[in-house]
Amino acid sequence: xxxxxxxxxxxxxxxxxxxxxxxxxxxxxxxxxxxxxxxxxxxxxxxxxxxxxxxxxxxxxxxxxxxxxxxxxxxxxxxxxxxxxxxxxxxxxxxxxxxxxxxxxxxxxxxxxxxxxxxxxxxxxxxxxxxxxxxxxxxxxxxxxxxxxxxxxxxxxxxxxxxxxxxxxxxxxxxxxxxxxxxxxxxxxxxxxxxxxxxxxxxxxxxxxxxxxxxxxxxxxxxxxxxxxxxxxxxxxxxxxxxxxxxxx
Numbered sequence: 001x002x003x004x005x006x007x008x009x010x011x012x013x014x015x016x017x018x019x020x021x022x023x024x025x026x027x028x029x030x031x032x033x034x035x036x037x038x039x040x041x042x043x044x045x046x047x048x049x050x051x052x053x054x055x056x057x058x059x060x061x062x063x064x065x066x067x068x069x070x071x072x073x074x075x076x077x078x079x080x081x082x083x084x085x086x087x088x089x090x091x092x093x094x095x096x097x098x099x100x101x102x103x104x105x106x107x108x109x110x111x112x113x114x115x116x117x118x119x120x121x122x123x124x125x126x127x128x129x130x131x132x133x134x135x136x137x138x139x140x141x142x143x144x145x146x147x148x149x150x151x152x153x154x155x156x157x158x159x160x161x162x163x164x165x166x167x168x169x170x171x172x173x174x175x176x177x178x179x180x181x182x183x184x185x186x187x188x189x190x191x192x193x194x195x196x197x198x199x200x201x202x203x204x205x206x207x208x209x210x211x212x213x214x215x216x217x218x219x220x221x222x223x224x225x226x227x228x229x230x231x232x233x234x235x236x237x238x239x240x241x242x243x244x245x246x247x248x249x
Contacts, residue, residue, distance in 0.1 A: 001155045005167035007242065008202035009235035010224045011212035014165040017202055021163055031164045032060055034151045035104065035144070042151065043106045052099035059093075101140060107147035115146075118192035125175045125185070138174050145171050149194055168193050169242065177238055186238075190245055201243040206232050 004021075006014040021028045036057040039045060045053070112119035122142055129135040145168055152162045164170070172193070176185040204212075206229060213226040226232050 001152050001157050002161045002198070003149075003152050003164065003167075003196040004161060004198045004200065005164040005169050005196040006200050006202050007167070007169040008239050009204070009209055009232065010226070011209045011216070012202045012204050014170075014202050017200070018163045018165045021161075025161075027159050028161050028163060031148045031152070031162050031167065033057070034148045034155075034162065035100075035107070038151045038155055039103055039107065039147075041155065042110065043103070045103070048099055049103055052096040053103065055093075055096045056100045101143070104140075104144045104147045107150050108143040111146040111150035115192070115194065118189075118194075119146075121189065121192060122175055125178065128178065141166075141171055141174070153194060164196065167196060169196070169199060169246075172242070173235070173238055177234070182238060183241060186242060187245065195246075199246050201239060203236065203239065206236070209236075 006017050008014060018030065022030060036053040039053065040050075126135060126138055126142075129138065145164075145166065148164070149168060172186060172189050176182045176189055178185070209232050210226065210229060213224075213232075216223055217225045
């Protein structure tokens with residue numbers, strides 16, 4: 001399986017690039033379907049586990065169609081409320097999410113056995129984060145992303161091209177950009193991490209990124225928004241440096 005990853009500052013258009021490719025060719029697939037569709041190839045799933053995968057796939061599908069257009073209709077807004085409420089304060093959804101996380105963790109353990117040093121490095125830096133909620137989010141993201149990568153790396157299908165808009169390169173920001181020593185951390189991270197077959201840097205100017213972020217905030221979408229212009233500049237510097245390092249590898 002060929003792996004393509006888009007990386008760059010939030011709001012730069014990574015998901016839009018992914019959606020364009022998915023529409024162009026049936027052999028392009030989203031990384032979001034890897035765990036629901038192919039987990040059974042690598043781990044034993046219970047009936048509950050299978051149900052949780054189908055549920056999470058449905059929820060992600062709803063979220064995707066709800067964010068596909070800036071000008072939302074009354075119907076899509078209503079669906080957005082349903083989708084958001086389905087993941088917040090819903091006992092059934094929380095139960096399904098918990099089981100989904102368990103599947104991700106099982107696949108993550110398989111990945112970490114083959115990538116021990118990367119896992120060690122990530123956990124070491126993760127433990128430096130004092131915010132418990134933020135720390136848990138980063139842990140969940142890492143487990144889910146490495147679970148996807150494990151499947152993509154081990155699935156024998158040369159015709160398929162899997163696209164990541166939130167892969168191991170993109171997620172590196174949350175661990176490597178702590179204080180001002182991100183360059184040395186990122187250099188080491190790149191020595192350890194599984195790299196995609198193709199990495200595409202996506203970027204926009206500060207004004208465009210800021211305007212797109214404000215649109216997200218106005219629509220009250222449950223996705224990343226920038227705190228200020230300085231944060232945008234930090235993201236741009238980080239990903240430009242990452243791009244320069246990848247060119248030399």
